[in-house]
Amino acid sequence: MFSLSKILFLALVIGAVWFGWRWYNRVGAVGRERLRERERRGSGKSASTSGGGSSQLAAEDMEKCPECGAYVAPRSAVACGRPVCPYGR
Template sequence: MSLSKILLLALVIGAVWFGWRWVNRVQEIGRARNAARRQDGGRDAAASAPPRAERGRAPAMEAEDMEKCPECGAYVAPRSAVSCGRPACPYGR
């Protein structure tokens, strides 16, 4: 065996060793979370957090269906549409 093969073998063994330790650490964290959830009565951490609006963020806008402009053919949201610049545009009011 040459020195390069021995070094490569050592690198592979080291990578497998550290990978195995990482996988075990991730599994242990998962087990700890599951144990905490069982002790907490099955409630998720996100479920006990205050709603988004109470955390200082603005509430999300609701979805709105798009409509095709009869003048220019572009799809626009009717409540927030602006004029396309054409004289017969229904959204230029």
């Protein structure tokens, strides 16, 4: 029924899963810390260059193109290739 080889194999699998889970969580924690550090450095630069204003990017509402139906940001839209596209002018 239970042999020593099966028990050892089960222990090996459990150990591999345990250490793999710890490694996965550690990689995630390091990545989150790097992201926080990058945001701190980025917000420090933009706050000092913009005179202490908000360090967040302004959101822009999307508008539906009347010609092709795609939603685009009006300030940064490019032409869709159709002759009457309002953003190609």
